[in-house]
Amino acid sequence: MKGVNKTMINVGALTAKSKRLWDTSSMFIIFIILFIMLSLFVPYFLTVRNMIGLGLSVSMVGMVACTMLFCLASGDFDLSVENIVAFSGVTAAAVINSTGNVTLGIIIGMIAGGMIGLFNGLIIAKAGINALITTLAMSQIVRGLAFIVSGGQAQSIGNAGFFGLGNGLFLGVPNPIWITAICFVIFTVLIKSTTYGKNTLAIGGNQEAARLAGIHVDRIKIIIFTMQGFMAGFAGVVLASRMTSGQPNTSQGFSLDVISACVLGGVSLSGGVAPIMGAIVGVLIMGTVQNAMNLMNIPTFYQYIVRGAILLMAVMIDQFKQSNKKA
Amino acid sequence: MEQVLEFASVCKSFPGVQALSDISMQVCRGEVRGLIGENGAGKSTLLKVLSGAYQPTSGRITIAGKEREILSTRDGLEAGIAVIYQELYLVPEMTVAENLLLGHMPTRRSGLIDVQKMYDTAKAQLTYILEDIDPNTKIKELPIAQRQMIEIAKALLHNASIIAFDEPTSSLSDKETQRLFKIIAALRDEGKAIIYVSHRMEELFEVCDSVTVFRDGKTIETFREMAAVTPDMLVQRMVGRDIKDIYHYYARPIGEEVLKLEGFTGPGVPTPVSFSAKRGEILGFFGLVGAGRTELMKLLFGAEKKHTGRIHLNGKEVVINAPMDAIELGIAFLPEDRKNEGIIPIRSVEENINLSARRKHVKGKFFLDVRWEAQNALEFIKKLSIKTPSKDQLIMNLSGGNQQKVILARWLSEKTSIIVMDEPTRGIDVGTKNEIYSLMYKLTEEGKTILCVSSELPEIMGISDRVAVMRDGCIVDILQRDQLDKERILTLALPDRHKSTIHNSNERGE
Known part of the structure; x- marks a missing residue:
């Protein structure tokens, strides 16, 4: 009798535990299952070479997802990142080609991105213009600037010293993967254990309440967008290094890829909730599916449909969980 | 008097909570029944069961002698029930007329909206509630009190026989409150059954014919005659103990x-x-x-x-x-509009308490002092006896009173x-x-x-x-x-x- 009771309690505790696990990390579990399935059934998926390729392919989205997370956490969007990537890439290329100084090129490329972000932030915080409109308009302007700086042509970079940033290896792993990992560590600390992170979440949760609690809402918004610009600028420079050229046409649709990855990981579009582990998993799921589809030779046209369907499904699962919690 | 509404042993439970247990209550034609009880006593849940927004776990609801199952708010409307909630469900960008007739706009044979008819119906309804507004005014241009009156007008449009008001005066001025009472009196004279939920004791004595006291999801007592009740008696039943003088003012030393x-x-x-x-x-x-x-x-x-x-x-x-x-x-400020200006609903009690004061308790300029954060939250939860399962509970799951205490705690964490x-x-x-x-x-x-x-x-x-x-x-x-x-x-x-x-x-x- 006693033994039976005990096991029943254990089972009860176990289901409660697994339910909580599902609530907090459903996307992570899905990712693990997906990963195991793909390893078993897709040839060449679980090889060192493919894993490194996968890592490289998600590194850009991963980097920018770190700052996009803050943007979304505060209840805003940034649609201009894809164009900042292109603009800072061609800017870095132009500076390196004209001065021959690689460090200067990298720094100016990043600053170019940061300045655009600062503009976004100033307009959104001080003029009170909706972030969607502001960054949409800014994305057009920045794409134009990218074409002007490059003269509409891809700018090949002559200085091979620059290529190490994007193509070099450290302990056998390409630099961009390291950079992305470091970014995730830094931004995890920022969102979880700094006042900046907490204030960002408070603004996303209720801007007016945050303002009346003495939080400098404008200042934080400006910082969020400036950091976003810097990060996109940095990603642009890394990309230019990988491609050994600055390309004004690059990364179309990249902004929405980043936002999709965050949302896939459970980041709320209405702000106030920003699980950074979720964002990482979101980035990984998107990249893994893409990678597997390439291995399976699924034509690009169909890949779009699959990616869209995954995003919709993820959001619906999340919605379902939310409504379950309320009842 | 003819009985039109009866709840018989109505229960409603949510996972882990018994919101209503064994509610039995009858309301007659031409009666204004007050419901009073603390937050969470079950008044609003009962109204939601009545309107069809919730389904009872067990028990029966009888309307005009017929047992009814109200499975949706549409069923509720068809059964002649109108419930006017505290929150406003109006579309700010649309006009008064459009809002009043939302979902029931009159159309011409061509399928287009009959604007003239809509205007006239709206005008008549506004006159009925003694409100002198042009039906073409947009809702967003009206002050909050008038919006509340529009919400009432909307609910009355469907000629319901049972009308429930949930805290209707919380955003009305005295002038509008008096007008609302006139409207309620008129509805009573027309033979409607009215349920009136309010925290304001003096209002119950002004408009109600009878009153039912709720506590912990149960009906404690129904008083058939208001003349036989005193506010103290009601408070005693509501709280379950005596609160002699709710304000219990006493003189304190006042300085410079x-x-x-x-x-x-x-x-x-x-x-x-x-x-x-x-x-x-x-x-x-x-x-x-x-x-x-x-x-x-x-x-x-x-x-x-x-x-x-x-x-x-x-x-x-x-x-x-x-x-x-x-x-x-x-200087600290507890805002009037707690929901929109006070709390960060989707963050925890702890974060809401520390929102402002944490800037003074950081390590190395901007790293959180996790120990201080937890200690400060726990200290104030205890000091102000904030009722919450834990400091990590989302503040939106707390009752209004406890949310207010959290905001007070936020300011008391400061000097x-x-x-x-x-x-x-x-x-x-x-x-x-x-x-x-x-x-x-x-x-x-x-x-x-x-x-x-x-x-x-x-x-x-x-x-x-x-x-x-x-x-x-x-x-x-x-x-x-x-x-x-x-x-x-x-x-x-x-x-x-x-x-x-x-x-x-x-x-x-x-």
């Missing part, structure tokens, strides 16, 4: 002048306002909706930009341009000397109100000064050491406690053009 405002003007405060407050004092601010009380407080706190005005704190002139300036000077409370007990049940008043007295005994804005005259008269009466954005008079008199305050608060109506409404009220 600490705060002085001179010549304040700004949005909502057109003419210069000056006043001062003393250490240990509760200075009440009374006025009708739109008298500029909230606006004045927001100017003081730096939440709105003032046009002119000087502030002296402890005899020294200070500059306040933003909330942070005020906070650094030891606060002046606390501005805008409608501190709005929507809060009697038990918690009582606790909040005790806290206010205790804080003033510690030497803090409280500026308390309230629309509830009994409250303002009950707890204030002095009362500033506001009208049209200025302070018309500041009365000492021994000068407080209901009639006098109301006369001061009413704009001149309404002086004749006050006379009538007072006769009704007494």
Whole structure:
């Protein structure tokens, strides 16, 4: 009798535990299952070479997802990142080609991105213009600037010293993967254990309440967008290094890829909730599916449909969980 | 009298909560039944069961002699039930007429909307509720009180036989409240059955024929005759123990002048306002909706930009341009609109408490001091007896009273000397109100000064050491406690053009 009771309690505790696990990390579990399935059934998926390729392919989205997370956490969007990537890439290329100084090129490329972000932030915080409109308009302007700086042509970079940033290896792993990992560590600390992170979440949760609690809402918004610009600028420079050229046409649709990855990981579009582990998993799921589809030779046209369907499904699962919690 | 609505052993449970247990209650034609009880006592749940928004777990509902299963709000409407909730469900960008007829707009044969008919129907309905508004006005252009009246008009449009009001007067001024009571009286005379939920005791005595007291999801007692009941009896049944005098005011030592405002003007405060407050004092601010009380407080706190005005704190002139300036000077602000201006709903109790004060407890400029955060939250949960399962609970899952305590905790985590409370007990049940008043007295005994804005005259008269009466954005008079008199305050608060109506409404009220 006693033994039976005990096991029943254990089972009860176990289901409660697994339910909580599902609530907090459903996307992570899905990712693990997906990963195991793909390893078993897709040839060449679980090889060192493919894993490194996968890592490289998600590194850009991963980097920018770190700052996009803050943007979304505060209840805003940034649609201009894809164009900042292109603009800072061609800017870095132009500076390196004209001065021959690689460090200067990298720094100016990043600053170019940061300045655009600062503009976004100033307009959104001080003029009170909706972030969607502001960054949409800014994305057009920045794409134009990218074409002007490059003269509409891809700018090949002559200085091979620059290529190490994007193509070099450290302990056998390409630099961009390291950079992305470091970014995730830094931004995890920022969102979880700094006042900046907490204030960002408070603004996303209720801007007016945050303002009346003495939080400098404008200042934080400006910082969020400036950091976003810097990060996109940095990603642009890394990309230019990988491609050994600055390309004004690059990364179309990249902004929405980043936002999709965050949302896939459970980041709320209405702000106030920003699980950074979720964002990482979101980035990984998107990249893994893409990678597997390439291995399976699924034509690009169909890949779009699959990616869209995954995003919709993820959001619906999340919605379902939310409504379950309320009842 | 003919019985039209009967609840028989109605139960409703949610996972882990028994919201209603064994509710049995009958309401007759031409009866106004008051429901009273603390927050969470089950009144709103019962209304939701009635409207069809919730389905009861067990029990029966009988309407006009027929047992009905109300599976959706549409079923509810068809069964002749109209429920008017506290929250407004109006579309701000649409006109009054469009909102009134939303979902039921009259169409021509061509399928297009019959604009003229819609206008006429809306106009007739507005006249019925004695509201003189052009049906083509957009909702967003109306003040909140009028929006509430539109919500009522909308609910009455479908000629329901059972009408339930959930705290209808919480955003109405006295004038509109009186008009609402006239409408309710007219509905009663038409033979409708009316359910009236309110926290305001004096309203129940004014409009209701009978009253049912709720506590912990049960009906405790129904009083058939209002004449046989006293407010004290109701409170005793609601709380389950005696609360002799809810305000329990007592005289406390009052010190020197600490705060002085001179010549304040700004949005909502057109003419210069000056006043001062003393250490240990509760200075009440009374006025009708739109008298500029909230606006004045927001100017003081730096939440709105003032046009002119000087502030002296402890005899020294200070500059306040933003909330942070005020906070650094030891001024705190509990906003009237808790949901939109006070809480961060989707964050935890702990984060809501530490929102402001954490900036002073950081390591290395901006890293959180996790230990302080947890300690501070736990300390205040205990000190203010905030009812929450844990400090990590999302604040939106707490009752209004406990949310208010969390916001108070946020300010007490700072070195606060002046606390501005805008409608501190709005929507809060009697038990918690009582606790909040005790806290206010205790804080003033510690030497803090409280500026308390309230629309509830009994409250303002009950707890204030002095009362500033506001009208049209200025302070018309500041009365000492021994000068407080209901009639006098109301006369001061009413704009001149309404002086004749006050006379009538007072006769009704007494």
